[in-house]
Amino acid sequence: MQGDEFKPVPTRYWHRVERDKIQCDVCPRFCKLSEGQRGLCFVRGRENDQIMLYTYGRSSGFCVDPIEKKPLNHFLPGTPVLSFGTAGCNLSCKFCQNWDMSKSREMDTLADSASPQDLVEACQRLDCRSIAFTYNDPVIFLEYAIDVADACREQDINAVAVTAGYICPEPRIEFYRHMDAANVDLKAFTERFYKKICGGELAPVLDTLKYLRHETDVWFEITNLLIPGENDSDAELEQMSQWIHENLGPDVPLHFSAFHPDWKMMDTPPTPPATLTRAREIARKAGLHYVYTGNVHDRTGSSTWCTGCGELLIERDWYQLGAWGLDAEGRCAHCSTPLPGRFEARPGTWGAQRLPVRLHPRQAGTPRQRR
Known part of the structure; x- marks a missing residue:
């Protein structure tokens, strides 16, 4: 991706305000911009009388x-x-x-x-x-x-x-x-x-x-x-x-x-x-x-424990998984208490x-x- 694909793209969330400013409405900063000015995020700015995104792609x-x-x-x-x-x-x-x-x-x-x-x-x-x-x-x-x-x-x-x-x-x-x-x-x-x-x-x-x-x-x-x-x-x-x-x-x-x-x-x-x-x-x-x-x-603090019976459901050592105590439906294999999430x-x-x-x-x- 080079050349034209690195050009800024128009955005949707903005409106015109006082003194010929345009306000970006994506986040609660509500940056009010003159032509050629960037918002605090620096990647959204006013160009050709609209708010453009400069980091697409x-x-x-x-x-x-x-x-x-x-x-x-x-x-x-x-x-x-x-x-x-x-x-x-x-x-x-x-x-x-x-x-x-x-x-x-x-x-x-x-x-x-x-x-x-x-x-x-x-x-x-x-x-x-x-x-x-x-x-x-x-x-x-x-x-x-x-x-x-x-x-x-x-x-x-x-x-x-x-x-x-x-x-x-x-x-x-x-x-x-x-x-x-x-x-x-x-x-x-x-x-x-x-x-x-x-x-x-x-x-x-x-x-x-x-x-x-x-x-x-x-x-x-x-x-x-x-x-x-x-x-x-x-x-x-x-x-x-x-x-x-x-x-x-x-x-x-x-x-x-x-x-x-x-x-x-x-x-x-x-x-x-x-x-x-x-x-x-x-x-x-x-x-x-x-x-x-x-x-x-902290193995204890990073692992998942059943709220029903207290058994270990997912053992974690840093980001490495160990013991697995869930059944095929995402429930505790010991007491069948469901574990919220996507499993x-x-x-x-x-x-x-x-x-x-x-x-x-x-x-x-x-x-x-x-x-």
């Missing part, structure tokens, strides 16, 4: 991952997923692990081309059961993500959105109509954190979570990255867990993940494993059934490996290593 790299790395623990366990992203982001998280891409202002760094059909063929060649829009938020390349998801669905390949959920109601309906699964990054449970650390708001993310739970069939899980001294207090964890239980129900999986210093938060210490264990205990006490720890070695008779066998790939072997350079 362009990627920052590709990697085959275990689906558990997204993280999704209740969606086709053990299967491989083709992960890819573009550039830009509509939040400004000071701890971003992929800041070199999410904050990129250099479109030329997106040297890898990837048409929807290219990605379908890659998934088929690599035996991937799913494709994940990740590394940066797919909300900002919504039109591209939807076209890829549709092309994949025609070949029985699942579409997975790894997202912060920072999206407006109208595009949210269209976006999730094309997704099969999602992991939503609930970054904290205070407006202070979202404003100070992420440059956004909490309320739209909560709206997205409620929308997913009550108005879609998308399987989704939640990730909360715990940052020492910022969003890891008992009070905040209790409030968040209670809100999830009351608004989403007890069966939505919640992942507590360990922070590691990066980008603008290099002076903040890593999350102690004990913090994740404490958070898991708080969430389980609040009534949540499936609470996990991530970015640390098959047997788990996949991909294991913990990560495989950087290039869609077009003739392209120069080496695959980017993404987290």
